[in-house]
Amino acid sequence: MHIRIENIDQFNHYFHQPTHHPQVSVARLQDADLSLFKPTDFGMYCVVLMEVDFGELVLRDTCIRYRGGTMFTMKPGDVASVNLAPHVKPHGWMLAFRPEQLNGTGLGRDFYLFNFFDYKVAEALNLHDTERKAIINCFHNIHTELQTPDDEFTSHMLRLGIAQMLTFCRRFYDRQFNAQEMHSSDFVKRFNRMVDEYLSNDAERLRSMGPPSVAWCAKQFHLTPSYFGGIVRREMNITPQAFLQDKLIEKAKSLLMDESLTINDIATRLGFTYPNHFARLFRQKVGQSPSLFRQQLIK
Known part of the structure; x- marks a missing residue:
């Protein structure tokens, strides 16, 4: 049995925060209810930045321990859990967006570029310090837009923010490809x-x-x-x-x-x-x- 998150309201409930948009949310891992680290299907696309090593991730039948500064992604249907390390508080960021954000949008048109949602757990993105700052800035920008009073540009601005973050991920993955141990x-x-x-x-x-x-x-x-x-x-x-x-x-x-x-x-x-x-x-x-x-x- 696992937790299944059906919508953004339910997602935000686990982070003890209000809902500002029905299809997009940004949350801090340190604010999450600890029950969320049990096996959970988030039912949406997620981008997670672990700023510290706070336990062993279990995802797609694979167990792995990431160092701080690692990013990984999840897609609808993925079930993830974390075996929390004692005395280490979770710390990091999480972006969640509903698949509806891809329907008939520029983000959906370009989504084929972001095939890292299908990567293995061991193929996570290890960020350099400057890259981590760029990604955190993306989280902040989306969070700020969510806090801004809703108007006709809100959904478009959110999709632009998501696209910018995913494009950074694509760029940083290209850098990681170049740094492969195999020449x-x-x-x-x-x-x-x-x-x-x-x-x-x-x-x-x-x-x-x-x-x-x-x-x-x-x-x-x-x-x-x-x-x-x-x-x-x-x-x-x-x-x-x-x-x-x-x-x-x-x-x-x-x-x-x-x-x-x-x-x-x-x-x-x-x-x-x-x-x-x-x-x-x-x-x-x-x-x-x-x-x-x-x-x-x-x-």
């Missing part, structure tokens, strides 16, 4: 080698697993697809999906040189269940059909 050249070499080995294996494996997927590649690095995709885009200036398709076409061109293989044989070897899907991808990437490409090769 960028090592990452690129490993990714290339891994995909080459996958495509060089016998056809039976490809037939059973299909072409290499972003999810499979991310798993080999022990990362979520979203976090892995961010690193690939940063280090290789290409999306992982586009990179995998390019590698697949490269392999297809090599196989097309073998005249003993039919187009259907090649599609099967590359893991495509339906040959027309292979032909469509090849035409999209190369600008001509596999058959025409082969004809030009053997002229």
Whole structure:
């Protein structure tokens, strides 16, 4: 059993504060009722800054202890709890906003940029001091807007404040990607080698697993697809999906040189269940059909 928060009023009740807006709230963790640290589904998008280490976070079946200055996010349906450390009072900030804030708004249009809501618990954002100040300033700005008398600009200003905070998070995550222990050249070499080995294996494996997927590649690095995709885009200036398709076409061109293989044989070897899907991808990437490409090769 866990606590389920249904609305902003209920959220604010746990922080002993009034409701100023029906879809957005900012709260201080030190003001929270301690029962809130039991398993809770907040039912909305949340951004949390832990300013001190006050216990072990349990989220998405993972237990982890963050140092002070760590940010993590939650999305509707996530259940979180904290095994509070003795003699350490919770300290930090929490932003909560309802999914309705994304409906037909600029924030919703750009929300795809903020894929860190899908990151693993271990992929939290570790802030530098200057970054922490910028994020705290965002919390203050949203809090100030919530305290301002409601007018026709209120909801728009709140969405701008949320977007600014999330954009800072995106920027700081990019910095964190650059600071990965794995050097960028090592990452690129490993990714290339891994995909080459996958495509060089016998056809039976490809037939059973299909072409290499972003999810499979991310798993080999022990990362979520979203976090892995961010690193690939940063280090290789290409999306992982586009990179995998390019590698697949490269392999297809090599196989097309073998005249003993039919187009259907090649599609099967590359893991495509339906040959027309292979032909469509090849035409999209190369600008001509596999058959025409082969004809030009053997002229």
